[in-house]
C-alpha cells in the first residue's frame with residue numbers, strides 16, 4: 001500500500017471529469033487500498049479518485065466513528081434523491097482548512113459496484129448522503145467551493161495559492 005498525494009484547489013486537474021471503470025481488476029483493487037490508506041491518514045471521511053489525480057469513477061468513504069466501515073463506490077449513479085434539501089457545512093481534503101455551507105439532498109439512493117465488482121444499492125441519509133454527493137461531484141470535476149459566491153470562491157483561491165506558495169518556499 002502507498003500514500004497518494006492529494007491535489008489541492010485550485011489545481012485545474014480537479015476539474016477533470018472521471019471515466020467509468022471497465023473492470024474491477026488488480027490495478028483498481030490496489031488503487032482502492034491506496035485511497036483508503038490515504039483517506040484514513042488524512043483523517044478525511046471521503047476521497048474521490050479525481051483528488052489523487054486518477055480520473056476514474058471511484059470513491060472511498062468512511063463516516064463511522066470508529067473508522068472501520070470503509071465503503072467503496074465504483075461507477076456510482078444517483079437513482080433517487082429526496083425532495084428535501086438542507087444546507088450543510090462541508091470541508092474537503094483538497095481545500096484544507098476551509099468549511100462552508102452547501103445545499104444537498106437530505107437523502108439519496110445510489111447504485112454502484114463494490115470493491116469486488118458486485119452491484120450494490122446504497123440508501124443514504126445524514127452525513128453519508130452529504131458525503132456521497134460531495135464525492136460524486138469530484139468525479140464530475142466539481143469542488144464544493146465552486147458552489148459558493150464568486151467573491152467567497154476567489155477569497156479561498158487566493159488563500160490556497162498563498163498557502164501553497166509558502167509550502168514550496
Ligand code: NI
Pocket residue numbers: 091092093094134135138
Ligand atoms: Ni472533497
